[in-house]
Amino acid sequence: MGRLALGGAALTAMGTSARAQAVTITVNGSGGSLAKSLERIYEKPFTAETGIGVRATAPVSLAKLKAMVETGNMEWDLTEMGGADMIEAVKNGWLTEIDWSIVDPDNKLPPIARQKYGMVTSTFSTVIAYRTDKFGGKAPKSWADFWDVKSFPGPRALQDSPVQNLEFALLADGVPADKLYPLDVERAFKKLDQIKRHVAAWWTTGAQQVQLLVDGEAVMGTVWNGRVPPLKKEGKPVDIIWNGGALQLSYWAVPKGAKHPKEAMRYMKSRLDPDKGVQLLQDSPYPGFAPGLIEKVSPDLAKILPIHPDNVAVQYSFNPEYWSEHRPKLTERWAAWLLS
Template sequence: MEHRFGRRALLRGAGGLAAAAVLPSLAACGTGTSRATTGGGSKTVIVRNSGGAYGEALQKGIYTPFSKETGIEVKVVNLSGTQMLAQMKQGRPQFDLIDNSLAQFARWVPENVLEPLDYDRIPSFKSAKLPENMVEEHVVGKSYYVTLMAYSTQAFGNKAPGTWADFWDAGAFAGNRSMGNPDADIPELEFALLADGVPMDKLYPLDVDRAFKAMDRIRPHIKKYWDTGNLPGVLLSRREVALSTVWHGRLDQLIAGGAPLAYQLSGGRRQAQGHAIPKGAANVDAAYQLIDYTLRPEVQAGIAKFYPANPAVAAAYDKLTAEERAKLPGAPEFFDKGFDVDIDWWLKNESAVSKRWREWARD
């Protein structure tokens, strides 16, 4: 399977990686000098991830077997973006490897707080054949997450919402809704445009005015704008809402436990997730070893068995059963049902759009 992403890659290829300014209007302001050397063969690596069910799955699917194979202990910290940036600007981060979205890393590149990656220190990189836009000077992708529609299977009888137009149709699919706010992720304007009839391949550049007009139509039915990943599942389980946007994978444990909930894979918004090494990291060798381990197809497939993180390594899907692939919007049979966030567009417009969204939500 060949992954195709919609946004322009920030850097092209790995062999001749060249620096590129992601946000040219921002000046680099890193202050500390880097401690990143060989790492001295450390037997410890400290990783920052977002925790929760995702963090638990990383522990089971990656960190524990990695430690067993290499003898390197993996310690985990859960820090906010603000906390991480503050530490990195001081030049002494209390972590060696960051697991985060490529959009967040792109915001940090101009701050001069991330180490340029040496891809020769990642032996599995070439065979991984990552999508083009997951290969950048400071960041290497590993998976992606998807924001999509979830709903209560008890809310609509024998009907089930199949498109964003259905989400917007409070007549045919009555009930309260929930959507994310900018504290959780970038505003969900793409869903409004899809509901209004814009084809997926014509979304960008986003027609912001048209999107907000569409949002006006659904607003009376929005009970809650969620700001944490677990809240949609709570609202749906309590029957406080009948439909919600949600980060894919956040409902799986509830569904496995018998909760009458389901996903709709059509129209899912994909965002890439990856690894970066902060300047000043103390255990660089160990960080590279963990990156390398993560890009093995069998490891990528393994993590997907614990949590539906969509592998970036195409060969990983060959190691999953049809039942396991059915839970992954990134599997070949579902890939064309979704679309990729145009990070370049959002980096240029996120501030203005989020400000407008907050004013709109207050009115």
Template sequence: MLLTRRAMLATGAAGGLLGVARRARAQGVSHLTVADVGAEPSVAMRRAFYEPFEKETGIAITAVPHAADPVTQFKLMVDARSYIWDVCMLNSEHVARLDREGRYFEPLNIAPAETADFIPGMTTDTWLAFSVYAVMMAWQNSHFPQGGPRNWPEFWDVKRFPGRRGLCRSPAATMELALLADGVAPDALYPLDVDRAFASLARLRDNVAIWWASGAQNTLLLESDEIDLSDTWSSRAQAARASGAPITLVWNGLYVADGWSVPIGCPRADIARAFVRYCMRPDRQAVYAIHSTNGPTNRRAFDYMRPENAALLPTSPDNFKGLTGFNAQWWGENSKWVSERFEEFLLE
């Protein structure tokens, strides 16, 4: 009997997981602790990754939320060799900052051929991205019945598009949006011209009604009448729209990836790597994407979802073409001093 490529991959995955279960039993490993961002994304991860992995291997997954910025937690854990986490969800900027501090990650041992279907830049020797969100804009349909801004120069145009604006109280990504608004081409953003970005922000500052500080706050703002337009994270805007908010999403901005890393020296690193590999599977990424509205990194995940689901995601081709990759390496090298200057700017 001939097997399809998908069937062969599924058979190989099942066989690999049986091996994982055997190794876990031999090593006395019955559970893994995974640190993630908590809230709704964690619920989606449990459905897509944690519960199926438990069912297929017998290895229980305990999910715990980490801090909004987990870099210090991760570093202290490894330095003290107190492995309270086996796997940690980090974005590319977190990884870049930890890499500057020393060796903090186990190699994942994933061959390049295994990620041939992945979006470029979503894997390294020590990090595997499984989730992509967009930094984009959204505006209230009632305030712009003739249509609102479609790009960042228009978002900055307060005469043509008057209204109460929201902007993220973080320099990362906000600086890039300010430069796009000032006419910098997406492929010329980096290295960031910080002086030019702050000059651009200064022109808009008096028209920013709220500097929002969390994704939950951003969703609430989009659901209310407190702001007319704002930058936003794609999944937060989708959540607002799903709750009934009459808003338009504009796929113009940046994309940022979240992924998994294993702390160096972790006593359960072998099984932790197997869990990370499990999250590469397109069928599992599809489930996560559908329930989180974050985009999959394995492009074959779109084979496992309906077109109406794919249309909501940052990495679907029609949406992805309007987004530019966030340069985590630049921010890893410059975040400290830019963040200090950003806070000073807000106090001026």
């Protein structure tokens, strides 16, 4: 009996010790309602299954990633990245190569999602969102309408970045979507001059972009498409316009110098679960490439996805290679323009 008791005590001690040694990975993302969905659908189940904790931080910042790599003070184990950021980070050696034997051992993901330094977790679009209760029953339909403050009066909101805003300005000025690149920078800034004084806020986070609309500080603004459906479910008077949207890929990447890269990659693997993917789409329509995901999506849900054929047809394909090359110079010009 004493031996059994001792054995039980030893097992308890071992379990306690194992839990005490369990790590917590820090995952950097864009925050807001999407962060809450990720916590419920992926983070908590992953921790329950593996004992590995997940701590979410926001916002995404390429400048912070660069600083942390250069100083050796890495706070993140995994970070969300856009296409242009991904190209720049790879070029500068700020990321760790993905071990696909951990993330996708059965090679189920398509090649576009399995990249040397990152996994495509989702597709998303930057689109126009507007208050449906502000224009007397009329609905804006294009970037030309976004610039038309006479027909659609009220303050606007745009991201504090030249990325995509230059494209949106050119679309508003009549440039065809398939003729945007290389960008006519002078023409874009000239067009932006027309809307600048009507922009009430230059947002920097995903949560801020929709809060400006909800609070009535802006009647129209740019948002990531997945931010609006949760607001509509809550009865908020907002909607989006697919016409002229910027269709993009979003990645997960492990920074160079991450403290827990293997655990981060184990967490990455959870995004391959199609049932969890469907749950996420109910909250945030950012479809990824989880095997079998599309077959599980209802037609009504498919209509609000950025990769639905009707939506793809009216968007432009964002060019991350262009921005990887030109962003430093154009960001300097953007900062000067905002102050002018």
